[in-house]
Amino acid sequence: MKRILIITPTPTHPPVAGNRAAVLALANELMDAGHELHCFYIPAEDYNKEEMSAFFKGNFYSFEWEKLNKRKLKIEYYQKRIFQKLKGLKLSFLEMTGSSNAESYQYNRKIDGNLTAFVKKFTKAIARKHKFDIVICEYVWISGLLSYFPKSTFKIIDTHDRFSNRYLIYKKMNRTPEWDSLFPSEEAKGLKRADLIIALNEDEKEYFEKISGKKTVIRLPISMKKPLAVKTFTNKLLYFASDNIINQTSILKFLEDVFPLVLKEIPGTQLLVGGRICNKLTAVPSNVLLMGLFTEPSDFYNLGDIIINPEIGGTGFKIKTFEGLSYGMPVVCSIGGAAGVTDGVNEHLMIAHNSVEFANSIIKLCKDDSMRNELSVKAYEWARKMSDKNTMEFLSSLKLN
DSSP states (O other): OOEEEEEESSOOSSOOSHHHHHHHHHHHHHHHTTOEEEEEEOOOSOOOHHHHHHHTTTOEEOOOGGGSOHHHHHHHHHHHHHHHHHHHHHHHHHHHTTOTTHHHHHHOBOTTTTOOHHHHHHHHHHHHHOOOSEEEEESGGGGGGGGGSOTTSEEEEEOSSOOBTTHHHHHHTTOOOOSOOBOHHHHHHHHTTOSEEEESSHHHHHHHHHHHOSOEEEOOSSOOOOOOOOOOOOOEEEEEOOOOHHHHHHHHHIIIIIHHHHHHHOTTOEEEEESGGGGGOOSOOTTEEEEEOOSSHHHHHTTOSEEEEOOSOOOSOOHHHHHHHHTTOOEEEETGGGTTOOOSSOOSSEEESSHHHHHHHHHHHHHOHHHHHHHHHHHHHHHHHHHHHHHHHHHHTTOOO
């Protein structure tokens, strides 16, 4: 048994988003393997403190920003403001001189820019109080905290995604870049702090190993589910997503380019939308139903028949696509929505290369019961096989000599 600490800016409870479900799945996997698990949550989102504390059996550490020393927080705030102004001046100079690095400099940042002095201090205190065999950082951009643990501690970075020049995904969609994007050299710097790196697919595994020189393993960021009971077909499509800008853009494009083609052939088709994405959708057609939040995804998936994932940006691992497969549901997705869940044969899901293909795939499944049922069986079998394989490989990498 190992004593393991997970450091995460993403909460596990409630698991209402893909990244939350991913951290929770990792925690469950480690607990099921018999390890003693601790969690340090860096508050960045709303969460249920009582549920997280109970889940980690009291080995849960966090704090409330509003209760910290206001003076010290203000000092850090103004330090960041000064840095941002200096960065703005340099950006203006790069743009004025016509530098090709201007866009990269505008949207990328350095690896440790968001680690506050208090978070570092809190981490030091945890490291002094407990002797951990393994420490896992969720996301490379908090990897600076690994330095507060001794060399004898095995250090892991659970990447969740590739952040080198991530802003380009948004630029390709003509959207303003948001969230984190790192200079490639900075992502490499962060990854080199680990003894082991967790990637979501083969492409990212190769990339991380190339820039870091560190061992990298692939791990599916979600636990297997029980297949849902067979139910009467009702021509209901399902889309479950968080409210990030990529999901917003993707579903709006689906409603504009794909859904009308489906309705033309099968007028009674409905699209049920679940998750935080509902808060961002307004003035949807009458046959699109906004169902809101679901703590248990199975409660949402039981409402319909076919899962769609029309995501435009395809990096990392599409948790919602795999989740649908693991429930034994037929899934239709775009190339981007299939990231991380393909095998070269792809008999377990339907992948569309354009809007017409997407609509035709849905129409075929709606009209052909045997095709739909066969796809459901293959979906679950493929997800089960992949889950068992990846779990075994990941856990074996934790057997330290």
